[in-house]
Amino acid sequence: MQKIDQRTKHVLIKLIEKPVISQKNxxxxxRLSKVQIDYVITKVNEWLVDEALPPVWFDGNYYHLSDIGRLFLVEFFSGDQVYHHYEMDIEERKKYIxxxxxYHCEDYLSVNHFLEVLDIGKTTFINDLKKVEKELETIGVEINYDRKNGYxxxxxxxxLRYQLMKLVxxxxxxxxxxxxWDYFLFNESxxxxxxxFQQIAMELERYSIVLVENRLLEFSYMLIFLLPRLTKEWSEFYDRYNFQTFYQTxxxxxxxxxxxxxxxxxxxANLYxxxxxxxxxxxxxxxxxxxxSIINELVERIFDRFEQLSGIRFKEKAGVRKQLYSHFRPAYYRLFFNLPIINPLNEKIIKEYPDLFQIVKETMKPIANLFGTLIPDEEISFLTMHFASLINDNDEYQVKRKVGIIVCPNGIGSSAIIxxxxxxxxxxxxxxxxxETNEIYHKKQDYDMIFTTVPNMRLYSLKKPVYTVNPIMSIDEKYGLVLEVQNGVRNFSNESSFEVFLSIINKYADVRDENGLRKELMKEIRQPKPLSRKRNRSSQDEDNDLSLTDILSxxxxxxxxxxxxxxxxxxxAATxxxxxxxxxxxxxxKIIQTTFEEGPYMVISDLVAxxxxxxxxxxEKVGLGITVLKNPIKILGKTPMKYIFTLAAVDNRKHLTALxxxxTLIDQSDFFEMLDSVQSSEEAYQWITDFL
Structure with missing residues (x-):
């Protein structure tokens, strides 16, 4: 059979996920052109025909993969067959080098070793190697070669380890x-x-250490690749930190x-x-x-400051703090050891939750000072997901029909959001x-469909419709998913049912153009049905997002x-x-009573309450008052305040944009200079309006 490259692999996996998929989709x-997709489908069909399987059929709008072809491809990708027929592209070859x-840090590597496994010519390898060298130069890493030691x-x-972890x-x-990574291990290890993987999971269970599914997968792959290097002496690491508390963990x-x-x-190695x-x-x-004690103290500070900045007062404080602790403890050590973090939802979170992200970022500023560095946006967005799940209104709706099971190996934050x-x-x-993925095989409840945040071939073996979704979906993605589920796209993946339908028509009618009829019927079947108002309830009304000037006068x-x-x-201030x-x-x-019970919880920065x-x-309504005192006054005789921003909120959402x-205003020193110097409320309001 022909070689399978990354582009072909991606097209085939999409066809496995959605056996009936539009060309546009x-x-x-x-991110491929029609020409590129047509080229791939032509190659795939040659292969399927060689295997005596129906080719992928295109009706002018949709590609159709037969059920038997889908089962064949699932088996092909689930075993080792794919590794015998895979051809890497330039980016994959660079990573492989x-x-x-x-990985082979103790072995002799010659040019021939690379040529054999990469299946390329010497000139191509030298060009690839130069590109890898140039990229590694930016992080202070070199590739050496001599006859005695090889590459x-x-x-x-x-x-070196950071780079490996980042790639994983x-x-x-x-x-x-x-x-x-599987392809590499198949060839090299x-x-x-x-x-x-099983040994690692058993040891984790033995010591009651909990990793969510994806973190366990990441750790397992990283450990495999690090094993050959772990026996190296690394005194710089040992001398860099105080490890006394580590020995007790x-x-x-x-x-x-x-x-x-x-x-x-x-x-x-043990400490690392x-x-x-x-x-x-x-x-x-x-x-x-x-x-x-140290982690919990930081969690308390984060929790209190978030309440201060967001204007949200959580009822179940103890439970919220526990959830926050579960996320922040690993984040603390990632920051402490400068471990890499990749948050694939980072940009989406910032886009979908810009106001909450800004509040969480401001919340974390004092914590960042402890580490002497800015906290990466990826960490901030993880915390934003966490807080979004906490303030989300988890209303339960009466349901009577379809049952969906949600598979999410990514942990607390994204699980709650999806x-x-x-x-x-x-x-x-x-x-x-x-x-998590493994749990689905032990579920006794019956269900109709599977929603997963991570594509997984194993799920297709359960013979249920599988929908791959992002934890945070754009409006287009939400619309597309609703249409898919509403119209039962996967129910039409069985071409035999469609053929039976056509044969009934042929039996009782004189069909002049069967191909034309086929296209028209398929087009009608695929025609999107309008969304009901009830289905659209998830999109937040733009009227609900109140800006600062909407709640201030x-x-x-x-x-x-x-x-x-x-x-x-x-x-x-509240008058x-x-x-x-x-x-x-x-x-x-109530504010005064809470202050006596909890202290000056409302002071969010120097002189600002x-x-x-x-x-x-x-x-009763959303509103904000701004009061500037002539002289600072101390709350409970301890904490001074001069600038009072009295907030009224009717729920956990509408006021977040304004907050x-x-x-952002409080971050500007000239904002307070303006409040101290302006002569009228109108002038202050105009300054704020112009700034925003």
Whole structure:
């Protein structure tokens, strides 16, 4: 048979996912032209015909893969057959060259070794090698060659490992998945991958260390590739950190036990794996680990500051803090050890939750000072996902018909978000999960379809419709998914049913143009049905996103006021909102009562207070008042405030855009200079309007 390249592989996998798929959809998802797709389909059909299977049929709009052809391709990709017929492209070859140099660090590598496995000519290899060298130069890594030692890598060991981890994360969180890594191990290693993965999982269970499915996969692949290097002495790593608390952790004992199974004895390796594991394992606030006090203190600070900045007061504070702890503990160690992080949803999160992202970013600024560096946006967006799941309204809807099971191996944040997204898109459906991939094989409940955030060939063996979805979907993606489920696209993948339908027509009618009839019928079958209003409820009304100028007016701005106490200051600051019936007096009473119970929770930065209570405490509408005191006044005799931003919110969402804009303003030093110097409320309001 012909060679399979990456483009062909991607087209075939899309056909397996959706046996009936439009040309436009295929072009959009894979970013290929009609000519490119036609070329691939022609090659695929030659192969299918050679295997005595029906070719992929194109009706002018949609490609159709037969059921028997789909089963053949699932089997082909599920076993080792694909590795015998795969041809790497330039990007894959460059990555493969780095992996060979990294993995075979104790072996002699000559030009012939590369030529044989890459299946290319010497000139092509030299050109590829130069490109790899140029890319590695940017991170201070060199490729050396001499007759005695062959080809090898040289550079800071931490950088070499960081690069390896980064490559694993990028691939495993992309459409490429683990394919290239499996292909490499098939060609280069005698390791029994599945057996090793099982050993790692058993050791994790033995020491009660929890990794979500994808983190376990990432750790397992990384460990395989790191094993040949773990016996190297690495004193720089050992001397860099204070590891005393590490020796008391279960992660350290786990690391020792695991490495013994692979005959690795090295204090450097034990500590490295321990730190690495701490950066991946889910934290448990009920376990009083040696690092509990420091992690928990930071979580408290993050939680309190988020409440301050967002204007949201969580009811179940203890439960929210526990969930926050579970995410932040590994993030703390990723920052501590400068471990790579790849968040494939980063751009989508920033786009879909811009206001919440800005608030979380501001929340984390004091924490960033501890590490002496900015916290990467990827970490901020993970936290944003987490907070989005916490403030999402998890309304339960009565459901009577279809049952969907959600498979999400990505952890707490994205699991909660995809559940809420699907519940809002399909309120009439029952949803089971989210669960990890392996759990689906043990579920006794019956279900009609599978929604998964990560494509997985194993799911197709369950003979249920499988829908691959992003945890955070754009409006187009939501619309497309609803159409797919509504119209039962996968129900028409059985071509035999369609042929029966045609034969009935032929039996009772004189068909002049069967091909024309076939196209017209298929076109009608595929015609999108209009979305009902009920299905559209997930999209947030633009009217619900209130900007700062929507909830603020000149009448709510008070300048250069004097008060005798902090309690009086809060009442005075809220007076315009009370007079406008935005809040009741009870709302301010609750703020003062909470201050006595919890301290000055509303002080968000030097001299800046954001007093707020829950909607049920007397908030009637969304509003914001700005009050500037002539002189600072101390809350409870301790914490001074001068600038009071009184917030009224009626739910957890409508005010977030306005709050994000306020956070941006508070970051500007000239904002406070303006508040201290302007002569009128109208002038202050105009300044804010012009700035925004």
């Amino acid at each position: 295929l072009m959009g998802q894979l 780095y992996l060979m140099l990294f 090898s890598l040289s550079g800071d060991e931490s950088v 994360l990028e691939d495993l969180r992309s459409d490429n998945g683990s394919f290239l 005698s390791i029994e991958k599945d057996k090793m 279960k992660e350290y004992v786990f690391s020792q036990s695991l490495l013994e199974k692979f005959s690795v004895e090295s204090k450097y 794996i321990c730190g690495w594991m701490l950066g991946m394992a889910i934290g448990n606030a009920d376990e009083k680990t040696p690092d509990y 559940y809420n997204e699907l519940k809002n898109l399909f309120p009439e459906m029952i949803f089971i999960g989210p669960i 000149p009448a709510f701005i008070q300048l250069n006021l004097s008060t005798n106490s902090w309690e009086e200051a809060f009442y005075v 315009p909102l009370i007079e406008s019936e935005i809040v009741s007096r009870r709302y301010i009473d 954001l007093p707020h209570a829950r909607p049920e405490d007397g908030a 994000a804009e306020l956070v």
